[in-house]
Amino acid sequence: MLQTKDMLHKLSIWEDYIDMSDTHTSHNHLLSTSPLIQVEHLTHTVTARTQQTTLLNDITFRVPAKSLFAINGPSGSGKSTLLNMLAGIDQPIRGCVIFDGRELKAQSENALAHWRGRNVGIIFQFFQLIPTLTALENVLLALELGGGGGLRSKDWRGRAHVCLDTVEMGPFAHRLPAELSGGQQQRVAIARALANDPPVLIADEPTGNLDSITAHSIFKTMANLTRQEKTVIYVTHDPQLASLASARIDLLDGQIVHADGTTAIVTPLKEVHS
Numbered sequence: 001m002l003q004t005k006d007m008l009h010k011l012s013i014w015e016d017y018i019d020m021s022d023t024h025t026s027h028n029h030l031l032s033t034s035p036l037i038q039v040e041h042l043t044h045t046v047t048a049r050t051q052q053t054t055l056l057n058d059i060t061f062r063v064p065a066k067s068l069f070a071i072n073g074p075s076g077s078g079k080s081t082l083l084n085m086l087a088g089i090d091q092p093i094r095g096c097v098i099f100d101g102r103e104l105k106a107q108s109e110n111a112l113a114h115w116r117g118r119n120v121g122i123i124f125q126f127f128q129l130i131p132t133l134t135a136l137e138n139v140l141l142a143l144e145l146g147g148g149g150g151l152r153s154k155d156w157r158g159r160a161h162v163c164l165d166t167v168e169m170g171p172f173a174h175r176l177p178a179e180l181s182g183g184q185q186q187r188v189a190i191a192r193a194l195a196n197d198p199p200v201l202i203a204d205e206p207t208g209n210l211d212s213i214t215a216h217s218i219f220k221t222m223a224n225l226t227r228q229e230k231t232v233i234y235v236t237h238d239p240q241l242a243s244l245a246s247a248r249i250d251l252l253d254g255q256i257v258h259a260d261g262t263t264a265i266v267t268p269l270k271e272v273h274s
């Protein structure tokens with residue numbers, strides 16, 4: 001027979017366990033101990049005429065949940081190619097991306113597009129805002145296209161304002177993109193990426209077109225999103241910004257040549273060119 005004290009102890013362990021398992025099923029990405037994204041032996045080549053070019057060569061790494069994860073490397077090193085694979089926009093010829101325990105390539109195009117709408121917010125170097133829509137309308141459009149992240153349409157306006165407030169753009173909600181600075185436009189683009197409340201944000205050189213003070217302030221805003229349970233994947237060719245990330249990989253010629261704060265298979269620099 002268990003003593004009352006033991007039973008209470010077991011019950012409290014069980015309650016903790018239930019909390020954990022509930023978190024695990026509904027918000028798997030909240031568990032910082034498990035990788036949110038696993039990339040396994042990812043290889044990609046393109047063939048133009050008879051020439052085959054290797055864009056990614058046997059890439060293996062993990063993106064920890066709730067990290068600000070930098071993908072660093074010079075122009076042409078394969079960063080955008082890799083991002084397209086992580087977002088399920090492009091398929092590798094070998095290897096796979098496992099997102100929250102699910103392999104991306106096992107899904108149909110339609111399923112992938114639907115999955116992307118709910119799971120990934122994408123931020124581009126040149127903002128890509130609709131010029132004829134205000135900041136607020138740009139975010140509202142994302143809610144309309146993405147299904148509203150589980151919210152009813154009557155709540156979308158409120159949600160769009162919250163997203164703009166998160167990136168300190170609340171006071172500029174009714175401005176057109178042309179009436180905003182580059183940094184402010186990028187903030188609106190971040191608000192738009194947050195609209196449907198995806199667990200992951202993917203940004204391809206989001207500060208590549210901005211001065212370094214603005215770049216640092218945008219980087220800081222994105223780093224703060226990890227406190228709201230977001231995992232932020234941040235591509236940059238700026239080693240200084242990459243060094244501020246919580247985890248990073250450095251690419252060169254389609255291979256990982258350095259990793260920090262994560263598990264990755266690293267190819268020594270001297271072998272990359274041999």
Ligand SMILES: Nc1ncnc2c1ncn2[C@@H]1O[C@H](COP(=O)(O)OP(=O)(O)O)[C@@H](O)[C@H]1O
Pocket residue numbers: 046048053055073074075076077078079080081082
């Ligand atoms: N569709 C393609 N066909 C041929 N080469 C490509 C294609 N896409 C990218 N590349 C080449 O692959 C390399 C990596 O490209 P990319 O991923 O855009 O690099 P990054 O984003 O790091 O600048 C570059 O040398 C680029 O020119």
Ligand SMILES: [Mg+2]
Pocket residue numbers: 079080081204
């Ligand atoms: Mg690129």
